[in-house]
Amino acid sequence: MRTWFIMQSLGLDTSLGEMAVQPPVNEPKPGFVFRKSDQAESGHNFHQMITPYGSITLHRADMLKVLTDNLPPFQAFQAHFSKRLVSYEQGSDSVMLQFSDGTSAEADVLVGADGVKSATRATMYRGLAKSAEEYDRNKAGNLRKFVQASWTGTYAYRALIETESLLRDNPGHQAATTPMIYFGENKHVVSYPISRGRVVNLVAFVTIPVGDERDLDGPAVTDVSKQEMTEQYKGWEPEVQTLLNCVDKPSRWAISHMRGLPSYVDGRVALLGDSAHAMATHLGAGAGQAIEDGFVLGQLLSQRLVTRANVSLALRMYDAVRRPFGNGMVERSRKTGFLYEFNELPEFIDKHKLRDSSKVELEKLAKDICKKWEVQWSALPDVEWKLAEKMLRDALDVSSGHDKPIMANL
Numbered sequence: 001m002r003t004w005f006i007m008q009s010l011g012l013d014t015s016l017g018e019m020a021v022q023p024p025v026n027e028p029k030p031g032f033v034f035r036k037s038d039q040a041e042s043g044h045n046f047h048q049m050i051t052p053y054g055s056i057t058l059h060r061a062d063m064l065k066v067l068t069d070n071l072p073p074f075q076a077f078q079a080h081f082s083k084r085l086v087s088y089e090q091g092s093d094s095v096m097l098q099f100s101d102g103t104s105a106e107a108d109v110l111v112g113a114d115g116v117k118s119a120t121r122a123t124m125y126r127g128l129a130k131s132a133e134e135y136d137r138n139k140a141g142n143l144r145k146f147v148q149a150s151w152t153g154t155y156a157y158r159a160l161i162e163t164e165s166l167l168r169d170n171p172g173h174q175a176a177t178t179p180m181i182y183f184g185e186n187k188h189v190v191s192y193p194i195s196r197g198r199v200v201n202l203v204a205f206v207t208i209p210v211g212d213e214r215d216l217d218g219p220a221v222t223d224v225s226k227q228e229m230t231e232q233y234k235g236w237e238p239e240v241q242t243l244l245n246c247v248d249k250p251s252r253w254a255i256s257h258m259r260g261l262p263s264y265v266d267g268r269v270a271l272l273g274d275s276a277h278a279m280a281t282h283l284g285a286g287a288g289q290a291i292e293d294g295f296v297l298g299q300l301l302s303q304r305l306v307t308r309a310n311v312s313l314a315l316r317m318y319d320a321v322r323r324p325f326g327n328g329m330v331e332r333s334r335k336t337g338f339l340y341e342f343n344e345l346p347e348f349i350d351k352h353k354l355r356d357s358s359k360v361e362l363e364k365l366a367k368d369i370c371k372k373w374e375v376q377w378s379a380l381p382d383v384e385w386k387l388a389e390k391m392l393r394d395a396l397d398v399s400s401g402h403d404k405p406i407m408a409n410l
């Protein structure tokens with residue numbers, strides 16, 4: 001609902017709604033169905049999540065098309081494609097960008113929206129660590145940890161399944177029409193229809209116990225055999241087996257995250273999206289959080305008050321309002337993933353009873369998970385934007401028209 005609010009503010013909700021499986025309606029609607037599946041006999045649906053608008057599930061390509069179709073005409077700004085940032089250097093009033101093709105460019109501001117392997121974040125935190133080295137080696141060591149995202153210990157097998165072929169072999173399979181989360185110990189499977197119901201998106205997760213304490217061994221993304229994926233779910237119920245059997249060519253993604261980044265900005269440089277707060281996928285919130293960053297940062301940078309001279313102050317406001325929320329979502333997503341896989345359970349839930357498919361215990365688990373999801377609709381992102389705007393105005397002392405020193409607490 002938070003992201004949908006931004007899409008509505010941009011006037012994109014109608015076009016996006018046309019791409020969704022069902023036109024979104026602002027009333028409580030069914031979202032994911034929870035089902036226990038890591039046993040040979042048929043499982044049972046144990047909870048139906050209800051959310052405002054329900055699940056608005058879209059194919060990423062459909063969403064990108066709506067976004068690019070609605071960009072202002074290219075005459076309004078310059079775009080350069082196929083450039084790969086290698087590093088940057090900050091001067092007193094600009095940033096010099098170095099690209100892999102040997103070219104460079106000078107900018108007033110750099111917004112690094114360059115994903116989980118962000119070269120912007122790597123440059124920022126190598127630089128901060130180097131500066132700290134001179135006075136505090138421990139601090140420098142800590143800062144260096146943020147150069148790269150770390151593995152969550154979870155792999156995700158991904159595939160798209162033609163709904164027609166799923167139903168041809170398995171008439172009435174509920175994954176064809178219903179967003180599903182199939183629960184099991186150390187593993188879970190998520191599926192939901194996309195592309196107006198023509199395709200089912202499948203993401204099957206496997207967590208290596210204490211894998212998050214290890215470095216990733218092997219490629220982050222790779223094509224794998226269908227057999228590698230199906231073997232992981234041997235002994236699971238028929239509904240999951242039949243779904244996995246429809247997969248043709250799965251790929252395996254190592255899920256990484258960036259926990260507790262101490263700042264999203266340094267001077268004239270800001271991090272946005274996965275570069276700042278890459279998160280496990282368990283709340284389906286990573287892209288939404290990137291959009292929220294853009295919503296706040298874009299409005300801050302478009303304020304008349306913000307000039308080349310004071311832009312780093314505006315970036316600090318962005319950091320002050322977005323970092324607590326973004327970093328909070330990283331932790332919340334991590335914890336939610338543990339719950340789908342019966343790990344790190346709260347004291348009031350008995351793991352042995354979950355293993356035995358106790359309806360009472362599964363319902364307690366479902367309630368706990370739904371509480372984690374509620375952050376997605378309990379408040380709207382304009383709360384942070386209004387706070388950032390107020391802080392900016394206070395800091396720039398709009399009434400007197402003079403810049404105040406940067407707020408001491410930022």
Ligand SMILES: Cc1cc2nc3c(=O)[nH]c(=O)nc-3n(C[C@H](O)[C@H](O)[C@H](O)COP(=O)(O)OP(=O)(O)OC[C@H]3O[C@@H](n4cnc5c(N)ncnc54)[C@H](O)[C@@H]3O)c2cc1C
Binds near residue numbers: 117
């Ligand atoms: C299996 C899986 C399932 C997911 N499911 C969901 C979901 O259901 N809902 C959701 O909200 N999120 C989901 N996510 C998370 C979502 O994909 C990310 O959070 C989102 O894509 C982040 O957007 P971004 O723009 O920050 O980074 P990205 O989408 O990674 O984009 C970064 C861009 O920067 C470019 N780039 C990288 N390095 C450089 C460089 N050096 N110079 C120039 N350009 C560069 C890349 O080519 C890319 O175009 C999922 C992720 C995974 C792995």
